[in-house]
Amino acid sequence: MEIITTGCIVAPAGFLAGSVSCGIKIAKDSLDLGIIFSAYPSTGAALFTTNQIYAAPVKLSRKIITRGCVRAFIVNSGNANACTGKQGYMDAEEMVRIAARYLKISEEELLIASTGIIGRPLPMDKIAAGIQSVVNSLGNTQEHGDDMARAIMTTDTKQKAIAVRLKIDKKEVTIGGITKGAGMIAPNLATMLCFLTTDVSMPPSLLNECLRNSVESSFNRITIDGHMSTNDTIAIIANGASGVNLLSKNDDLRIFQQGLDYVTSSLAKSIVMDGEGATKFVQIDVIGARSRSEAARIARSIADSPLVKTALNGEDPNWGRIVSAAGYAGVELDESKTTLSINDILIFAKGMPAQCDLTALSRSMKNMDITIRLALGLGDSRDTVWTCDLSHEYVTINAEYHT
Amino acid sequence: MEIITTGCIVAPAGFLAGSVSCGIKIAKDSLDLGIIFSAYPSTGAALFTTNQIYAAPVKLSRKIITRGCVRAFIVNSGNANACTGKQGYMDAEEMVRIAARYLKISEEELLIASTGIIGRPLPMDKIAAGIQSVVNSLGNTQEHGDDMARAIMTTDTKQKAIAVRLKIDKKEVTIGGITKGAGMIAPNLATMLCFLTTDVSMPPSLLNECLRNSVESSFNRITIDGHMSTNDTIAIIANGASGVNLLSKNDDLRIFQQGLDYVTSSLAKSIVMDGEGATKFVQIDVIGARSRSEAARIARSIADSPLVKTALNGEDPNWGRIVSAAGYAGVELDESKTTLSINDILIFAKGMPAQCDLTALSRSMKNMDITIRLALGLGDSRDTVWTCDLSHEYVTINAEYHT
Numbered sequence: 001m002e003i004i005t006t007g008c009i010v011a012p013a014g015f016l017a018g019s020v021s022c023g024i025k026i027a028k029d030s031l032d033l034g035i036i037f038s039a040y041p042s043t044g045a046a047l048f049t050t051n052q053i054y055a056a057p058v059k060l061s062r063k064i065i066t067r068g069c070v071r072a073f074i075v076n077s078g079n080a081n082a083c084t085g086k087q088g089y090m091d092a093e094e095m096v097r098i099a100a101r102y103l104k105i106s107e108e109e110l111l112i113a114s115t116g117i118i119g120r121p122l123p124m125d126k127i128a129a130g131i132q133s134v135v136n137s138l139g140n141t142q143e144h145g146d147d148m149a150r151a152i153m154t155t156d157t158k159q160k161a162i163a164v165r166l167k168i169d170k171k172e173v174t175i176g177g178i179t180k181g182a183g184m185i186a187p188n189l190a191t192m193l194c195f196l197t198t199d200v201s202m203p204p205s206l207l208n209e210c211l212r213n214s215v216e217s218s219f220n221r222i223t224i225d226g227h228m229s230t231n232d233t234i235a236i237i238a239n240g241a242s243g244v245n246l247l248s249k250n251d252d253l254r255i256f257q258q259g260l261d262y263v264t265s266s267l268a269k270s271i272v273m274d275g276e277g278a279t280k281f282v283q284i285d286v287i288g289a290r291s292r293s294e295a296a297r298i299a300r301s302i303a304d305s306p307l308v309k310t311a312l313n314g315e316d317p318n319w320g321r322i323v324s325a326a327g328y329a330g331v332e333l334d335e336s337k338t339t340l341s342i343n344d345i346l347i348f349a350k351g352m353p354a355q356c357d358l359t360a361l362s363r364s365m366k367n368m369d370i371t372i373r374l375a376l377g378l379g380d381s382r383d384t385v386w387t388c389d390l391s392h393e394y395v396t397i398n399a400e401y402h403t
Numbered sequence: 404m405e406i407i408t409t410g411c412i413v414a415p416a417g418f419l420a421g422s423v424s425c426g427i428k429i430a431k432d433s434l435d436l437g438i439i440f441s442a443y444p445s446t447g448a449a450l451f452t453t454n455q456i457y458a459a460p461v462k463l464s465r466k467i468i469t470r471g472c473v474r475a476f477i478v479n480s481g482n483a484n485a486c487t488g489k490q491g492y493m494d495a496e497e498m499v500r501i502a503a504r505y506l507k508i509s510e511e512e513l514l515i516a517s518t519g520i521i522g523r524p525l526p527m528d529k530i531a532a533g534i535q536s537v538v539n540s541l542g543n544t545q546e547h548g549d550d551m552a553r554a555i556m557t558t559d560t561k562q563k564a565i566a567v568r569l570k571i572d573k574k575e576v577t578i579g580g581i582t583k584g585a586g587m588i589a590p591n592l593a594t595m596l597c598f599l600t601t602d603v604s605m606p607p608s609l610l611n612e613c614l615r616n617s618v619e620s621s622f623n624r625i626t627i628d629g630h631m632s633t634n635d636t637i638a639i640i641a642n643g644a645s646g647v648n649l650l651s652k653n654d655d656l657r658i659f660q661q662g663l664d665y666v667t668s669s670l671a672k673s674i675v676m677d678g679e680g681a682t683k684f685v686q687i688d689v690i691g692a693r694s695r696s697e698a699a700r701i702a703r704s705i706a707d708s709p710l711v712k713t714a715l716n717g718e719d720p721n722w723g724r725i726v727s728a729a730g731y732a733g734v735e736l737d738e739s740k741t742t743l744s745i746n747d748i749l750i751f752a753k754g755m756p757a758q759c760d761l762t763a764l765s766r767s768m769k770n771m772d773i774t775i776r777l778a779l780g781l782g783d784s785r786d787t788v789w790t791c792d793l794s795h796e797y798v799t800i801n802a803e804y805h806t
Binding site for chain 2: 050051054083084085118120229230307310311316320323324329335336351353392394400
């Protein structure tokens with residue numbers, strides 16, 4: 001598997017991207033509108049936020065994706081078009097209508113996503129002019145791909161993109177992806193977006209299944225601050241330009257799934273590493289659980305505890321906070337079977353503090369990467385969650401921002 | 404109803420208290436061991452943490468309370484006796500045994516609670532000597548009551564006590580209470596304790612019902628950081644010294660319940676006001692819900708969101724964070740019926756930002772007391788949660804503490 005780090009979203013054959021600064025963002029010359037386009041007919045799949053308050057583009061894309069034929073994504077940053085009522089929905093429809101006309105595709109082949117400030121109307125004149133410029137500038141150079149990754153950023157400090165090249169049936173297949181994240185609703189900005197492209201061909205139902213599997217082990221395993229956004233969207237287009245058709249669950253599909261998993265995991269982890277104020281990348285493994293869902297609940301309870309997160313920020317191996325956060329996850333535990341290691345050093349064994357080299361442990365807490373491993377001794381299931389710490393910088397970013 | 408603010412825990416007739424500094428806490432001369440004692444035979448009721456990881460004293464008290472005859476509480480601060488295995492349980496039993504002997508009551512009439520550091524063995528020599536001194540110093544002066552409130556403190560900055568005096572059946576009845584809180588597991592300190600005394604007499608089952616009702620509308624309505632402790636204990640003793648017997652659900656019981664509710668609400672709110680790093684006292688009212696439990700879930704989701712809490716700290720009326728936190732509470736919502744007021748100023752009406760006096764709203768955010776009122780338009784149920792903000796001070800307290 002070859003890893004590609006530039007031009008990622010247009011690395012698969014037959015994809016073009018374009019982006020412009022059309023004036024949605026306040027910062028001048030900041031890219032804020034982009035389109036990813038497949039030169040060939042293609043299928044698509046998408047997953048959205050489960051928040052009951054969801055943005056107009058999510059509502060519209062949910063409707064469009066039911067057909068499964070997707071040739072393009074249109075995305076703006078700087079304005080989430082969320083909590084904007086009927087006008088917001090009509091604006092999203094208008095964006096799709098204009099883009100479809102310039103791209104010469106059907107309105108039913110275009111997914112839309114927005115990220116940025118909540119509760120403000122979209123500047124539709126600027127966007128209409130912007131769409132025309134974007135379509136005129138579509139291309140597949142590295143620069144086109146990298147600019148596209150930047151066009152979806154809000155409070156992100158780094159662009160986040162990756163692609164992988166695989167061999168399936170002796171042919172070259174590529175999967176590319178870009179994402180943006182930061183805080184879950186970073187200074188009122190909403191929020192996690194991920195776009196994926198690939199040059200295999202796949203029926204929409206199978207593509208949807210692959211995407212779901214992949215998201216389950218990547219984006220659904222991360223948490224910055226437990227605050228779920230109104231705009232989260234993860235979508236993929238498969239255009240078949242590689243000549244590889246994946247029609248059923250076989251070895252070829254498994255190779256593709258592994259490649260897709262690599263792309264989504266890398267992108268998900270890159271969101272955590274760029275979390276607001278994050279100084280630590282923390283992997284929480286819960287093993288020996290009765291079921292994967294119980295393991296996940298405990299891992300999330302630990303990951304979302306402000307007391308655990310502040311201890312991590314302070315580089316303190318505060319096992320009492322970790323164990324007690326596990327205890328209130330709503331899962332039946334047996335303290336006398338519970339064992340905790342931090343950075344592979346055993347600190348709590350079967351319900352009792354363990355004798356351990358505290359100097360070595362404290363030293364290891366200074367690493368950027370921290371691994372917490374809680375063994376429940378109740379079964380054979382496990383799960384992993386990735387998170388970051390809670391720092392003064394997080395409070396500064398989120399308390400000092402004013403609406 | 405008369406409000407009493409000194410000597411509260413011994414304000415009801417027939418109660419004594421005593422406390423000493425026996426050397427569990429590192430700070431010299433800090434009170435760290437206390438006993439509350441009824442001079443007469445009495446009944447008791449208690450509620451405990453639902454955390455699956457719970458401390459030895461919780462395990463032992465759960466066993467003792469099943470009989471319903473309680474004449475004394477013994478409490479230490481500075482050490483939670485949590486995550487201490489079999490030795491911890493034997494130590495808790497030993498504390499009860501020694502105290503019962505000096506108090507000349509049965510071991511089955513004594514509830515025990517501990518708060519402080521997790522995972523360290525209790526210094527049993529110091530405690531054994533301390534118990535004898537406490538019993539020798541029992542009394543019912545204001546000083547005895549106030550010292551008792553201090554003896555249960557850990558990172559609390561203020562002692563928290565209140566009592567009320569009521570007339571029931573033309574007789575004077577008093578209910579007294581003390582509590583301690585701060586962070587949920589403040590620098591590794593575990594955690595919320597509340598002791599109540601009253602001079603009515605009541606069968607254990609009815610007393611338990613009154614306590615449950617009262618806790619439901621007080622301690623179960625607060626959240627500092629969503630991190631539930633291993634040691635939470637709320638307990639009451641009723642000794643009948645007022646000559647008032649409450650045997651069934653009648654008007655007299657309702658008067659008592661109102662008094663008890665006042666005491667528990669006051670104590671619960673005092674914990675929020677003294678939350679780690681708290682600068683705001685925030686009331687979250689969710690109205691128009693399908694059920695109380697749905698209203699509670701939404702109120703808690705808002706209260707526990709770090710993004711909402713940091714916005715409150717920054718005195719910013721960031722309604723997008725509040726509405727989106729409501730949206731991920733796992734309750735079905737209709738955005739077009741959702742309305743939000745902050746400090747009685749309408750800012751989001753039926754799914755759309757409302758025209759409002761932003762200057763007045765921003766000014767009102769500078770108050771210490773903030774009220775958030777979310778109307779769902781789905782039914783007639785409601786609930787309220789009290790919380791505080793998330794400040795730099797919270798991160799400092801919890802990141803800079805080292806185990």
